[in-house]
Amino acid sequence: MSFLKRAWLSITRRTGKSLLLLLIILILGNAIAGAISIQQASINVEKKIKADMGAAATIRVDYAAMDKLWEEFQNNPEDMPETAPPTPELMQMIGESPYVKYFDYSTESRTGSSALQRFIPQFFLEQDMGMNDDWDKYYAFILRGVQYHKILAIEEGRLNLVGGRVFTEEEINQGAPVAIISKALAELNHINIDDTIVLTNYVMDYQNYNDETGMPNISKEIDNPVKVIGFVEAATTPASQNQSSKNEGDKWNQAWTEQQNVNTVYMPNGFISKINRNYRLSEIEANPEMYDDVKLDDMQFDWYEPIYILNSTDDIEKFKEEVTPLLPERYLIATAADNYENIAAPVEQTSKMANYVLIVAIVASVLIVSLVVLLFLRDRKHELGVYLSLGESKSKVLGQIIAEVLIIALVGIVLSVFTGNLIASGLSGSMIQAQLEKQAEGEYWGEVYYSSGINDYMNSDLTMEDVAGAYEIRLTPSYVLIFFLVSMGTIALSTLVPMIYIVRLNPRKILM
Amino acid sequence: MSILETKNLTYYYQDGESRRYILNDVDVSFEKGKFYTIWGQSGSGKTTFLAMISALDEPQSGQVLFNGTDIKQIGYENYRRNRIGIVFQSYNLIPYLSAVENVQVAMSITENKLPEREKEVAYNLLDYIGISRSKANRSVTKLSGGEQQRVAIARALSTNVEIILADEPTGNLDEAMEQEIVDIFKKLAHEHGKCVIVVTHSKEIAEQSDIILHLHKGALRQYE
Ligand SMILES: Nc1ncnc2c1ncn2[C@@H]1O[C@H](COP(=O)(O)OP(=O)(O)O)[C@@H](O)[C@H]1O
Numbered sequence: 246m247s248f249l250k251r252a253w254l255s256i257t258r259r260t261g262k263s264l265l266l267l268l269i270i271l272i273l274g275n276a277i278a279g280a281i282s283i284q285q286a287s288i289n290v291e292k293k294i295k296a297d298m299g300a301a302a303t304i305r306v307d308y309a310a311m312d313k314l315w316e317e318f319q320n321n322p323e324d325m326p327e328t329a330p331p332t333p334e335l336m337q338m339i340g341e342s343p344y345v346k347y348f349d350y351s352t353e354s355r356t357g358s359s360a361l362q363r364f365i366p367q368f369f370l371e372q373d374m375g376m377n378d379d380w381d382k383y384y385a386f387i388l389r390g391v392q393y394h395k396i397l398a399i400e401e402g403r404l405n406l407v408g409g410r411v412f413t414e415e416e417i418n419q420g421a422p423v424a425i426i427s428k429a430l431a432e433l434n435h436i437n438i439d440d441t442i443v444l445t446n447y448v449m450d451y452q453n454y455n456d457e458t459g460m461p462n463i464s465k466e467i468d469n470p471v472k473v474i475g476f477v478e479a480a481t482t483p484a485s486q487n488q489s490s491k492n493e494g495d496k497w498n499q500a501w502t503e504q505q506n507v508n509t510v511y512m513p514n515g516f517i518s519k520i521n522r523n524y525r526l527s528e529i530e531a532n533p534e535m536y537d538d539v540k541l542d543d544m545q546f547d548w549y550e551p552i553y554i555l556n557s558t559d560d561i562e563k564f565k566e567e568v569t570p571l572l573p574e575r576y577l578i579a580t581a582a583d584n585y586e587n588i589a590a591p592v593e594q595t596s597k598m599a600n601y602v603l604i605v606a607i608v609a610s611v612l613i614v615s616l617v618v619l620l621f622l623r624d625r626k627h628e629l630g631v632y633l634s635l636g637e638s639k640s641k642v643l644g645q646i647i648a649e650v651l652i653i654a655l656v657g658i659v660l661s662v663f664t665g666n667l668i669a670s671g672l673s674g675s676m677i678q679a680q681l682e683k684q685a686e687g688e689y690w691g692e693v694y695y696s697s698g699i700n701d702y703m704n705s706d707l708t709m710e711d712v713a714g715a716y717e718i719r720l721t722p723s724y725v726l727i728f729f730l731v732s733m734g735t736i737a738l739s740t741l742v743p744m745i746y747i748v749r750l751n752p753r754k755i756l757m
Numbered sequence: 758m759s760i761l762e763t764k765n766l767t768y769y770y771q772d773g774e775s776r777r778y779i780l781n782d783v784d785v786s787f788e789k790g791k792f793y794t795i796w797g798q799s800g801s802g803k804t805t806f807l808a809m810i811s812a813l814d815e816p817q818s819g820q821v822l823f824n825g826t827d828i829k830q831i832g833y834e835n836y837r838r839n840r841i842g843i844v845f846q847s848y849n850l851i852p853y854l855s856a857v858e859n860v861q862v863a864m865s866i867t868e869n870k871l872p873e874r875e876k877e878v879a880y881n882l883l884d885y886i887g888i889s890r891s892k893a894n895r896s897v898t899k900l901s902g903g904e905q906q907r908v909a910i911a912r913a914l915s916t917n918v919e920i921i922l923a924d925e926p927t928g929n930l931d932e933a934m935e936q937e938i939v940d941i942f943k944k945l946a947h948e949h950g951k952c953v954i955v956v957t958h959s960k961e962i963a964e965q966s967d968i969i970l971h972l973h974k975g976a977l978r979q980y981e
């Protein structure tokens with residue numbers, strides 16, 4: 246009768262005690278399994294949603310750091326250190342990180358046109374929402390700078406090239422006067438590939454206003470001729486389709502986005518930079534009294550915004566770690582997934598609760614199981630003494646007790662894998678729903694990027710409902726594995742005190 | 758030729774500054790084929806002495822020799838496992854096992870060579886000691902005190918040892934039962950050549966043994 250056989254007989258013949266221990270382990274096991282189920286589901290939903298949000302990153306001002314700086318220097322703002330934006334060279338250097346799939350950085354400008362008609366969506370025309378005034382006309386077109394000659398938006402599938410070609414690297418490097426425009430704008434103005442269009446900078450005289458319109462007089466018009474080399478069209482996403490006009494607000498948003506997209510002209514950064522420079526110089530010339538103390542050498546004409554598409558969302562943290570030290574002070578890497586925390590609150594809250602439950606359950610398990618096993622052992626101290634008096638080694642006596650606990654624990658744990666998972670899916674569903682309702686009262690939209698250049702990449706339409714919808718308790722291999730490790734570890738810890746008890750047993754005291 | 762021997766066996770309890778000697782330089786030897794009793798008043802140190810020679814406790818000084826070798830050298834666990842069988846006053850059987858299983862536990866722990874078909878041997882041994890096969894299959898909690906002590910004796914014998922040690926083995930039994938158990942011990946010594954050492958406070962039992970060793974004030978002397 247080996248010690249394992251004895252363990253087995255002890256379990257099967259002392260059924261009351263075995264069942265009691267099993268019941269305790271089942272209850273605690275279910276708590277642990279449920280908590281781990283919820284944690285795993287939260288991890289999975291985070292992965293999934295972050296993947297949906299995309300692996301885009303940019304460099305932006307650290308608002309919190311800026312606020313702190315302002316506060317620090319509120320009494321002596323003249324001493325406040327300059328916060329220098331990152332240079333295009335730095336953006337280029339960061340773009341060479343191995344985590345980056347491709348990247349672009351972009352300057353932006355606005356012009357009108359003496360020859361082209363701008364696109365106004367039907368919705369705005371119908372509403373007569375005053376979108377047609379002169380001011381709008383002077384800034385009708387968005388000039389979007391491009392450094393990545395194949396155009397990021399095309400590579401990312403947000404734009405389709407429907408005519409002509411993309412830029413050549415040479416055109417980008419030289420800042421050539423070439424443009425890619427939207428198909429709709431081309432149709433509106435009957436433009437063909439290789440046609441030249443004119444984009445006009447209206448230089449204002451801010452001293453003299455037109456009495457009728459209330460607008461400054463135009464002191465000079467600068468025409469910038471550009472050759473059209475390609476047409477693009479926004480790729481229709483399923484999301485944008487089923488958003489088909491629920492209410493006025495949505496319609497307005499949709500029309501606004503469409504107007505922006507159609508009136509965007511893609512051109513090499515270098516060319517936009519030239520246009521900007523000319524325009525600003527002319528403006529200074531036209532308004533000398535406004536600019537009497539500027540030094541032309543110090544003036545900056547261009548601002549760039551980078552966008553980095555990483556190889557995978559898994560690389561976000563590593564990328565941040567690698568490049569953050571390179572950034573100018575008070576700048577940081579922002580990613581599309583940063584918004585996850587804001588929309589994941591219901592899931593995160595539930596997961597946090599599960600964390601507490603897990604810790605409490607583990608601690609309680611160790612205490613309770615230790616105590617129960619210890620009490621059972623004290624009941625059996627004569628039996629243990631007999632083994633020792635018969636010359637059994639303490640390690641085998643220990644082995645028997647550990648085997649008994651492990652066999653019962655294993656049954657409890659195997660059952661808990663399934664029941665805990667079931668309980669978790671029932672419970673967490675309603676917990677998330679409750680959180681969702683609570684959050685809905687004070688919904689927070691998180692960081693929204695209004696810069697239209699990187700807007701598409703950095704902002705997603707995903708909401709709390711999407712996160713809650715993607716949340717799913719499943720019986721995954723990683724859940725099963727983690728639960729087994731955690732629960733077996735807990736049981737191992739729980740046998741520690743009983744083990745000490747056995748090691749210290751003195752058979753003479755017990756038996757004689 | 759003695760099988761078991763003590764040399765200068767000394768055991769004391771520290772009582773504040775002074776020592777209270779329970780065993781003081783005890784030299785005694787035991788032979789096979791004889792039935793010994795350790796006789797003395799309650800509290801005289803009989804159990805303490807038995808604990809020493811059964812390696813359940815250790816003397817402060819002196820030795821216990823088995824066939825001339827210090828049992829410390831043999832190893833206490835090894836000594837208990839292969840050289841002796843112990844019978845306690847309160848039987849100390851494993852309650853959730855049957856009589857035959859209790860015997861088998863001991864048989865599986867010893868390293869002594871035992872006949873094959875262990876269970877058969879256990880049944881026969883129990884039968885010889887007075888436990889029928891049907892009782893042998895019963896849970897030991899359903900046996901009478903006398904029967905339980907027989908099972909305990911069978912367990913002590915089952916490992917094929919030459920020394921049987923018993924501490925007040927009839928202390929919980931009535932007189933009729935007591936005599937039957939004592940008869941078993943006699944038979945073990947005289948018919949089977951065992952060295953049987955029984956601790957008792959009872960004059961009646963002591964008088965039935967071959968050699969009475971009287972324990973008094975830390976000294977163990979043959980009683981005439
Ligand atoms: N832990 C102890 N501390 C001090 N004295 C003890 C302890 N255990 C037992 N004794 C004493 O040792 C003496 C011998 O005990 P024991 O060997 O059990 O005697 P017996 O079996 O002859 O009745 C007794 O007087 C008892 O009071």
Ligand SMILES: [Mg+2]
Nearest residue numbers: 803804805925
């Ligand atoms: Mg005693």
